[in-house]
Every structure is written in structure tokens, then in C-alpha cells.
Amino acid sequence: MSLRYALLALLRVGPMSGYDLQKQFQVSVGHLWHAPDSQIYPELRKMESDGLVVGEDQPRGERGTRRVYHLTEEGERDYVRWMEEPLAYQRVREPASLKAAYLEAASPVAARAFLDEHIRHWSGELEQWEAELERIDARVNPMLMRRLEASAAADHDRVVAFKRFGYEGLVDRARAEIAWAERGLTLLDRLYGA
Helix, strand or coil, X not given: CHHHHHHHHHHCCCCEEHHHHHHHHHHCHHHCCCCCHHHHHHHHHHHXXXXXXXXXEEEECCCEEEEEEEECHHHHHHHHHHHHCCCCCCCCCCHHHHHHCCHHHCCHHHHHHHHHHHHHHHXXXXXXXHHHXXXXXXXXXXXXXXXXXXXXXXXXXXXXXXXXXXXXXXXXXXXXXXXXXXXXXXXXXXXXXX
């Protein structure tokens, strides 16, 4: 259900086509909640069926059309209801932790490669999210700019602060994942020698 609320969050700043939502998703909320493009259109159809959004066909070019989605009052109420209720946490499925728990079955070379790759992956994520924090601080993130345009000036600092807070969690996670893998490399050195 989080995909639904991610899409509603995007539509709260104004109507968008499915294509626009895909693009905004990739550069904004997609950092916080991953969903492949193939899930966005079916979810939009469900949301329209549930009365949360209304789709409007608009001309595109000489012969084409595009469907632009508008948030309905029911969609806004549903979004606010979701924001107000406690989050239902789910058990974690973490393949890296699962693999790490059984690394004794891997050769030291394969174990080291796994941990090095983990560090490389999370270092890339860290770099991306730190850059996003810089865009948030500079208020040049495109979706943040749209949110600010749709918000009262008195709310701008709060909007930026919570956007930043969400990305700080991602930065903290990346740093923790890197530190965890570095501890794993130290463990390998202790168990097998450097």
C-alpha cells in the first residue's frame, strides 16, 4: 500500500500524467520507496477505481492523448488518514544479512568480494543521498520546489526540514551498512588472516 501513498504524496502538489509521475518517482520519492515503473500505472488505475484520483485525457501532439491524474477530496482524506495512523511495521527481508549469517560456507575470497561489493553499493547510495541533501538545503530539488510552490510560505521551513529528515535516515542507513561490512572485513582478517 505504500506505493499508493507515495503517489498520493506526489499528486498533492498538483496534477500529473502517469509519465510525469514515473519521472518524479525516480528522482524523488523513489529514493525512499522503490517501485518499478510497471507497478505505477496499475496502481493509478486502482486509485482511480477507489475514487482517490480522477484521470483526465488531454491531447498530446496531433493524434495522441495523455491521462493526467488529479487528487480527489477522498484521496486527500485517505492520505491524511494514512499519515495520522501508526505505521504497520513488517519483518525485514535482508538478503545481505542472510548471506552474512552463513559466510562460513563461502571461501574467504568470495566472502571478501561480497563485503567489498556491499561497501561499494552503499558508498554509491551514500553519495547519491548526500547530494540529495545538498539539493534539499539549496531548495533546488524539483519535487521539493513543487511542494514549496503548493505550500503556504509559513510552512516552507517545515516542509524542507521533514524532507531533509527523511533523507538523513537514508544517509544514516548507508553509513551503518558500510560500517557493518567493514567490521565483516575485520572479522575475515581475524579468522583467516589478512
